[in-house]
Amino acid sequence: MSAHNTASSYGTVTKxxxxxxxxxxxxxFLLGLNASDLAHEIQSPEFDGSQEVISRAMLRFSIxxxxxxxxxxTGLARIAWAITQPKPGLLHPENKPEALAAEVVHWVLYGAMVATPLTGWIHHAATIGYAPIWWPFGQELPFVPKSEGLAALFASLHWASSKALQITFxxxxxxxxxxxxxxxDATLRRMLPKSGALPMPPAQKHSAIPAVIALVVxxxxxxxGVLMAQQSDDHASHSHGQTQGQTSDSALAADLAEAQQDGDEGEPAGNWRVEEGSLGLTIQQMGSGVSGGFANWQADIIFDDPAAPGPAGQVSVEIDxxxxxxxxxxxxxxxSDYFDSASYPKARFDAQLEKLETGYQAVGQLTIRDKxxxxxxxxxLQITGGDWAEMSGQVVLNRLDFDIGKGTQDEGTLGFDVVLDITLTAQRSN
Known part of the structure; x- marks a missing residue:
């Protein structure tokens, strides 16, 4: 059996x-369908936090x-091989409508074989938080930033192209x-192993019309797909006051400004007012880092920089x-197995500020959930002109100390360490 196509049959490579x-x-398709069903179950209000369901969904998505x-x-290699090979003609080219439909379907199907996984791959690369691809080449794609707007767009394009794939398939x-x-006739037999003797197709000419129709499709x-993404974006804008296309930094800054305005219904009790800042965290999910942050929080800061190491003030931070x-x-x-925001809507950090020989520290108590x-x-800390201060710090917590994800004891699925990153710019208020 030949590896190459002939005028009447497909070779072993094509088959x-x-x-x-x-x-x-x-x-x-089947795994994606099952994983999507599990994701809907996890996102439903009735979900009980079952780690078995979460792990099963992550596994299905990764596979x-x-x-x-x-x-x-494989699709790219198949197309590249097909370009180099003769294509056996239709056995009934005289049936013009059927011949046109067959050619159009083939062209759309070839496009879907590439577009569906590619749009899914771009969606994955743009998404913050994901079940990883199992291969050694990383989870990123060149020129694809982490962006909720971009992820939403390619999620819609992936859905639309997958529908085209399903229909043409x-x-x-x-x-x-x-x-x-x-x-x-022998049309299907030409694609089967040991196809035996096959009839020679009648002479026929191939037109560019099917390819043009496929491009229109x-x-x-x-x-x-783009319109569906825009509708979803408009709905999110109407519901949340911002579009999905905003960068996370822009959205965070807007929410922080709002939080600072709404904070205490008046002047803060401290002698420093936070003008801008971020409260971020990073977790390890299935061996890959997932980063995010809290948009709404407020801080009461009393601080006077001492000339020598020693007490420097106090801070109280409340986090939504x-x-x-x-x-x-x-x-x-x-x-309920994680932050359980319905039962514990706030976290709080109360601490004393200290100046050290090198740097500073805040020593106190952190409350998350009921722990x-x-x-x-x-x-x-850097103080400029006596009235402006820029602060940055990082600390690592063990999520199990606060009963966060206590049903997930496998560190390979969800890491124990949670990295908190804090930056802020504050102005002296009195």
Missing amino acids: SFHWLTALLLISA HKTIGIAAFF LLHVAGALKHVVIDR WAGVLTG IASLSLGTVTDQAMG TQPLALPFE
């Missing part, structure tokens, strides 16, 4: 690509994505069955737990 692509796409990447490269299968059951598919943004795992983080633990936060 292998055909059936491998079909296997990969069917597997990815789905990994198979999708394999399907993408089913039409392709239906056409093959028609050739077996109704036409009783794809223009409609991609336009539909529901303002946490952690990418695709935000809803999960709000659940209070001692915490020492080292930080750096």
Whole structure:
């Protein structure tokens, strides 16, 4: 059996690509469908925080994505091989409508084999928080930033292209069955192993019209995906007062400004007023870092920089737990086994400020959920002109000390360490 195509038959390489692509796409579709069902269950108000369901969803998504990447490269290789090979002609080219439909379906299907996994890959790379792809080449893509707006756009494009793939795949299968059951010809047999003697197709000419129609179809598919993303973005803007397309830094700054305005319904009790800042955190999920932050928090700061090491003041920080943004795992983080924002809407840090030989620290108590633990936060401080201060600090917490995700004892699934990063700019108020 020849590895190459002939005028009447497909070679072993083409057949292998055909059936491998079909296997990969069917597997990815079924796993993605199951993973999406689990994700909807996790995001529902009735979800009980079951770690088994969460782990199963992450596993399904990781396998789905990994198979999708394999399907993408297999599709590219299949197309590259097809370009170099003769294509056996239609056995019934005289049936013009059927011949046109077959050619259009093939062109759209080829596009979907590449577009569906590629849009899913870009969505994955742009998403903050994800089930990782199982391969050694990292989770990022060149020129693809972490962006909720970009992730939402390519999620919509992935959905639209997957629908095009499903429809053309089913039409392709239906056409093959028609050739077996109704036409009783050798069309399907040409793609099977040991196909035996095959008839020579009649002479025929191939037109560019099917490819042009396929391009029009794809223009409609991609336009539909973009419009769907815009509608979702408009809904989010109406509901939340900002578009998904804003960068996380811009959204965070806006929310911080609002939080500072709403803070205490008047002047803060401290002698420093926070003008801007960020309260971020990073977790390890399935071995990959996921970063986010709290949009709403307020700080009361009393601080006087002493000439020598010693007491320097005090600080009280209150954090709105529901303002946490952690990418695709935000809803999960709000659940009863994690922050349980419904029962414990606020976290609090009360500490004494100290000047050290080198740097500063805040030593006090951090309360999250119903757990209070001692915490020492080292930080750096720069005071400019006596009235402006810039502070930055980092500390590592163990989530289990606060009963966060206590049902997840596997550090490979969800790391124990949570890194908090704090930066702020404050102005002396009196």
